[in-house]
Amino acid sequence: MNKFLMITVALLMSHHSWALDITDDRGVKVQLPAAPVKIAAVSTFAADVLSEFGITPIAASTFGKAPTPTYLTPEIAKITSLGLRAQTNFEILSQLRPDATIAIRRYTEEKATQFEAIAPYFAFDVITYEDSLRMVSQVSKLLFQAEKGAKLNSDFEQAIKLRAEKIKGKKLTAAMLVSSGEVPYVYYDQFMPVSIMNRLGVKNVAGENPLAPASLPLGYRMPLEELLEKDPDILILFNSTKPRGYVKNPVWPHLKAVKNNQVYVVGQHFKEGAGPIARQYILEQLSHIIDPENFPKPYVPTQIAVTKFK
């Protein structure tokens, strides 16, 4: 009888330890029957967080022009590409038979049924600083490593505080620009890399999203006249495959940042910096841009290195 009881308890315990309910950012409770081994990463943040936990995803979305985000680990270069994050190749995904799919909510939620038909599907928002913390926490839970996730988050927050203390008193302003058109698109405070910059004590001239707490839109097209009047100390340009039209405008040479040689081009990881590896690189790179005396140039893989804009 005792033996039977012990087996029952052991079975119950084993079930308890493996079956797990995680609520993703859709508010959907997703059940995992067992710890996932083969995980598909739809969007770079998912590949990023998995890499941080020592797991190589079985497939990942494209990263800029590259098939996969190879700056994370060398192994990722060998995995299958799922194509664009907004146009996941379901044929490839179903052939790979993942145990779970971790995906960006904004570009995948409308195809949730197709994702769910293949494997348990977890959708996360990855726009804001808070999104990043919550996502890392939730993904660490589904990997059965909740403690490590909590530590990653607290270490990151602590690192920002320490750096902000060192930078204190600089009173700089900046803008993060993306676009190759005649008018630059400028990110609001809510966007993850801008949030990090704000926390380091640098004011974003684009300010807060007027629709806050909504995180979308990410920014707006700032007229050059507004850019000239706000005249930030630092300009951070997101990488672009096309020549930027607005830098040809006669206004450009009159900007303070241009005159002081404070215009930087950052890597593709700034566009999706919610993962623990990317956000750490962003923090180190921004610290160096803001205060090069206190923060030496960080070591980062070449493909995401910061360069001065000429």
Added chain:
Amino acid sequence: MAIARPAVTSRLWINVWLCLMLIILGAAISLKTGYSNISWQQIYNAFTGEVSVIVKISVFELRFPRLLLVSMCGAMLAASGALMQSVSRNNLASPGLTGVSNGAALGIVLAVTYQWLPLIYIPWLGLICGLVVGFISLSLSGIRDANPMKLVLSGAAINALCLAIIAAVLIHARADASELLYWLAGGFSGRSWSQVTMILPWFIFTVIAVTLCASQTRWLQLTDEQLSSLGYNAGRWRFLLTITAIAMVAPTVVVAGPIGFVGLVIPHLTSRLVPRSSTKWLPLCMLLGAAMLLWADTFCKLLAIKQEMPVGVVTAVLGSPLLIAYIISQGKTKRAS
């Protein structure tokens, strides 16, 4: 067969002055409107004396070249639409009819997406593509006898083809698609002297062409048989004027993206002021086109909450009710007759 030349009445001159006043007022408000709060005095000083660098750059490098560019584009689009309506004897014809706008847009979208050319050559590619696509439309409709109905049909087919290719390229453009979509909505934000310099020779060409064509378009209101009986080679005239109209519209697409409705609506509005057979109709179209686009662009700046609306949206909002009113009035006229 003689065509009575309408007398130049005092009403016409009142209309001309009204158009000029609209342009001057629009230009003044356009100069005053922008992100920075610049006073009338500062604007005056920017032209005559000393002002701060921000005011000087805002007025001279952004607002002033923009208003010149908008006025030139408005005039060119309207003149092009007026010529196309005359040539095709179709009052619903517009620069989009021959596929020129979408042809030029296609060239630019392709060049930007696949980076075939250095940035400075892209406008010229747009121009060439616009001209080539317009020429194809014209060829399909019959180069010499340029049948109006054939022109409309070939234009529709070519437009559909251009739009389909643009859609395919946008899908392929991935992250750059939003950038291109913004450009395709048409607008003048961020434009400066380089675009003014680019379009100026084409504007001068338009002014010369309108001066030369003003007395010829009224003949095109007649049928080809009537023209032949008068000794005119109708096909040759239609061909030349269509090519001229194409050359007027393609450069505007290059500098501002495709802007609809100006070329369609302005000839109708103008015909309410002076008859289409009048030699003053084409020049007045240019003035009214400049005024309409100037006001539409000023609205874009005035209505901007965070960012400016593309001017193509405003011209569509302003132009659609006018077009609907025209269609309804035409229906009533037909029923009455």
